[in-house]
Amino acid sequence: MAAAVLVAARRPLGRARFAVAALAPAATAGWAVWLLATLDPGEAHTRRVEWVPGLDLTLGFRADGLAAVMALVIGAIGVLVCAYAASYFGSSPTAAKVAPLLVAFAGSMLGLVLSDDVLGLFVFWELTSVTSFLLIGTDDERPEARAAAQQAFLITGAGGLALLGGLVLLGQQTGEWTLQGIVAAAPSGGLVEAAAVLVLLGALTKSAQVPFHSWLPGAMAAPTPVSAYLHSATMVKAGVYLVARLSPGLAELGPWRPVVVGAGVASLLVGGWRALRQSDLKILLAMGTVSQLGLLMILFGVGTEEAWAAGVVLLVAHALFKAPLFMVVGIVDHATHTRDIRRLDRLGRRLPVLCGVGVLAASSMAGVPPLLGFIAKEEALAALGETGLSWGTALLVAVVAGSVLTVAYSGRFVFGAFGPAPDRGSAPGALVGPIVRDVHTPAASIVAVPAVLAGAGLLFGLLPVLVQPLVDAAVTWWGPDAHAPTLALWHGLKPALYWSLLVLTLGSLAIVARSAVERVQVDLPRLPGTQRGYERTVRGLLRGADRVTGVVQSGSLPTYLAVILVTMVVTVAVPLSGAVAVPEGLVLADSWGQLLVAAGVLGAALGAALALRRMTVVLLLGVVGYGVAALFMIQGAPDLAVTQLLVETLTVVAFVLVLRRMPERFAARQSVRRQLPRAALALAVGAVVFVFALSATVRTEPGVSEEYLQRSLPEAAGRNVVNVIVVDFRGLDTLGEISVVLVAALGISALSAAGRRGRGAGKAAGTGVDAAEEGGVA
Amino acid sequence: MSLTLALVVAGLVAGGVFLVLQRELTRIVLGFALLGHGANLLLLLAGGRAGRAAFIEGDGPTGGEVDPLPQALALTSIVITFAATTLLLALAYRSWEQRGSDEVEDDLEDRRIARLRDETDADLEELTDVLADLEGDTGPGDGVADVHGELRP
């Protein structure tokens, strides 16, 4: 069984075409059917691949009924989408790009629905986001495609991170890292509630639920086969699927129902309403998807067995009608080069077969008997009629309203695509373009694909017994005793039937009066757009980033240094203030000589800090250096003194060599007011160092030094202990030290070589690079 | 420990910091030289009071020798500081050669960012305009379908 996953997940190499690509989903579908046929209720095939056991990260697969249903949808729709895409793309180079991504997506999606371990599920979850990003951006030369891909990725990515947080929290709170375990534990508690909300955020964004739905219309920038597959039939169902998985265990948690059902109802209504005003057929369908997913959310999330089972039926039905609808739009687009219903006129007469397919699929969407959509809708209404919740009736009314909208936009789709063009006098149609007259007849092979799907919707509607096993298999997830309702076209005169009739009647009225509805829509105040919200967020982020960066990243070296030093002073001074101490044996000075030299050094240092001529500073620096050498000598460090003397001489020489070419004085002195903060900071640093030096001298026991004195002569044959330390005891330091010296020497030489090259070039060309650069500054 | 020495250290550090905070590269380099002296003296100070140099005259230490380890450490650090300071000086010199001035420049890109921009992602703007139409912010109207048509003749 893992083999099936692997086969599906493997990306065909090279220029795989859709025929090859279709093999993977075909295998998946076949495997799913076999699974459904052989699985006993409640049974499952499992396979676990430990990845990071220390983090409970396991790719644990569990193929149960629900997984098989999902796999069947993924596989079957996948095969058909491949068949469709083969005709759709023809031999365009895009095909080579899309085919492997589609298969990769199918593999990820399959992994998602087969995963039992939540972290493993998350892995596939994000993989579908990545493939979706790449597929939306197929046409990457168009800016909207890039932006849409980015938006989809960011919104689902944000949800994904919430999901990750939620899953980890859930796992840690329950100790269970599998869906099965979590559902069985049916946990509760404040943190679990927080975790559930986070998980739901992930699910809602993925399933494009209000208010996170804004990425889905944009995602329609993807090629139509991609839209049909990812953005209607499969990927967007991931969120719904996750809710379905967790609902049996978490539905009783406080925030669960309000969040899921609230978002679902909002999506159902907003999506339907928005769909009703679209002119672009594809966007119309996308809004319809938002609406349908809302209904699915409600069914799976409300937390009753019947609703859950109805959700499974609707999920299958939705795949069977939404995918062909997208395909129909793709064919229309191919044939007419537009998808705008204002430019399409009586297409139904020219393409009657296509029209038939479209009508069939749209009817299923609207819930017209005897199609599968009707059965699903009726089951849904029946289940929602008996939730037993205090606000059950309100929910039912909302769903009925949403269903009316569904009927209405289904009609808008059919009449928009295949009916007469709307009266152009009433609409501001100047920008729309002319009504299309030339129509290329699509190939039979491409029309056949949606026909098969729509036909399946009819077949299953007429013979619901064919779908029954799917629902039976899936519902075992709800509980060991759960039973799916028997699907049928005719259940007798029950409330659901009346509701269905009401929906269809009101919907039909809306279709008949569609121009009036359109006018009402124009006149009504507009709903606030979440797209603007997304845009504002991103803009705000960019602006905020600029502002923050503008503040912290001043680009000025003195500022950076000052910040570092202030940080040092503050962080150190706080604890140091608690440890101020005067060391034992503190004396004013070790000798008069020390005092004298010290005064000289301090004076010279002060002079160096304040001097205005470069050479003066260098000379004073030399005085400081020699003074320090003298202090070394007084301290009892002749080696240091000698070295310091030599180093100081060389430093001064080096400075003189460099500074003799520079202007004598520093640039105009800055005002005292501007120097004051620097002086203050300098004094603060000096003070901290001073206090620290006093306070740190607390050592009472001898350090390691005694060892050096003892061992120097007998073991290292040297009388100069300092030298012995340098070359022997701590020879590694010295080895490092000379490599520093070597590197510095090479660096200086390289810099001066570069300088000479610059000058050489300058001489050769008359105006050299450096000369030009200098000119640029001046 | 000698208070005088500690004060010298503090003074050198303060002077060094003051110079390092200036804008002229040469003063910055000089500041580091002062800071280096301060740090080296500090190391020595950490070894305790002044004493006899750490030479073994006879067969072994006679007591009263000054702590040799900080000296060795300071020796290493003098060399390292010298190497680094000289490299910095060469860099300052190169900078002066190139620009005819030895003041540190601010980072251009940072300054650009710091000047608050109003323009934002062009792609995003385009998408938003398109999608806002779809959502109905501008009502059913403008031609949208062709923007979204991935198949152009």
Add this chain to the structure above:
Amino acid sequence: MRRSVILETVIRAELPVLLVVSLYLLFAGHNQPGGGFAGGLVAGAAYALALVAGGAGAVRRTTRFQPTTLLGAGLLLATLTALVPLFTGNDLLEHDVLSADLPVLGTVKTTTALFFDTGVYLVVTGLVLLVVTALGPGDLDVGDVDATPGDGT
């Protein structure tokens, strides 16, 4: 730069003296103040002096090596001194005591640390040479082949 013949002569005479001093510092370092570092600085300074006084030609006549060669050889010597004991089963940088009977000096006892210190000496000499030539008068380039006069014309 005008060259002073007298200065050049004096310095050329002094050069060997300074070199001997530097070698003394190197060899005596283990027992007296000095060591490879101080020795190297003196040797380097001697050449620097020669450079300033006598120009590139003078230095080239007295130095057989490119400064980079000195650097490389010094580091190699020091590193090898560190590495060799590893292959005789000892620790990195472990030194052996050496003693030799020399004609004038009598029995000299030292350790392999001397080789290490010689490495230090060479590297430091190389550094000083490179620094002085890099920052030194522009017409006195010695360090870099591609900087010989005539390149730029």
Add this chain to the structure above:
Amino acid sequence: MTLLLSLPVAMPLAGAALAVLAWRHRRLQRAIAVATLGATLVLAVVLAVTVERDGIQTTQVGGWPAPIGITLVADLFAALMLVIGLATVLAVLVFAIGQPGSDDDAPAFHPVYLVMTTGIVASFLTGDLFNLFVAFEITLTASYVLITLGGRREQVRTGMTYVVINLLASLLFLMALAFVYAATGTVNMADLVGRLGVLDPDLRLALSLLLFVVFGIKAAVFPLFFWLPDSYPTARAPVTAVFAGLLTKVGVYAIVRTQTLLFGEDRPSTLLLVVAGLTMIIGVLGAIAQDDMKRILSFHIISQIGYMILGVGLFTVAGLAGAVLFIVHQIPVKASLFLVGGIVEHSAGSTALSKVGGLVRRIPFAAGLFGLAALSLAGLPPFSGFVGKLALVEAGFSAEEYPIVAVSLVGSLLTLFSMVKIWNGVFWGIPEEPTPELLATPGRLHTPLLMNVSAAALVTLTVAIALFAGPLYDLCERAANDLLDPSAYVQAVLP
């Protein structure tokens, strides 16, 4: 074990010396550099295997017992860093050799590069605080030279910032060492453990914070990182890659080492978490504000450092294990991203998002590499960054530090945002016509094989990290255990 610990430190130095002697014989220099680093990497792997099997390894340099001499110590953390660091250094070297007109042309490049490697190795292995200072100086001085190699004006200007800031950090480090010595009389880290323990807690905290500031400058944490994005992007691609991949991590390594070994008892945990959060967010906001691929990536270095500090701040086994895993994953990822930046620069002449576009068509292979590395950086599964992020999230939740986990997740989203921004700006879109300058240079439109190979090698390494994340995480957990309980370390150094 003497050989295994000593050779990685000394061999690159010997190589550097030979490379200096081979001045201007570029082929010879290349051969020396590659051979030395290759051999060192092999040794590091053997060392890691030994440490994994036999526990902490030590050697006393010069044969002097600690704390008289300098001790080289390899625990699991150090060994992991060593292997991954050397692999990255080697891959970047190959890139530099393959890149036409790179710094590899300068005779100083190879010796300096090798010396820098020594510094990095020594930083990981040394058990002596002063020797750590020396190792830092080796690394830094070499990096000063590398960042300004070529001496172009932009390089000199930004190199100046880099050198000045790091020099200041070095001097602060020196002062900190003086204080530590004044208080304890030793600089051997294992010896310090006991001697610091008896100090006044306030004094110890002051020492701890001073060292944290020092290493924080090098590791580029908030508010000490401002220098980094100004200086890194101007160096050539290989140099930036190795800086980005390793140098900041050496600082993080020092933070982890000192905070766990020396100051484990009174860690400033809350402070660290706050610093971590600010570093993540301010860093990634900086990235979002940029319009140049290399600058965006430079800000990401900072942001990602925040995640490592987060792990340290939690100060639990899980947190430290996450931090170690995160560092190990970051080194190759970051380096490979900058290498791809180098390929972009090579084939498009710029890395400014406004000046390039549609490169997925011209350099699809590099685009793919970027995609993998970018997803990894953004912490998306199934890549290595995801495992690291997951480890930190789990550790954060376990420690009940919810706010910082939330911040880290937000930071992760913003990282994704800016990676998508690079992808959209550089690899997608309408391809820019090659500039005449590019067309005039033969071979510019074609990426040299070695550049692709070395970038691919690093990406493969990150994929391998993801693939073997299970055993690797176990190693990290063991490393974290060792870090939290220094007694084994002390025992190994001072038997």
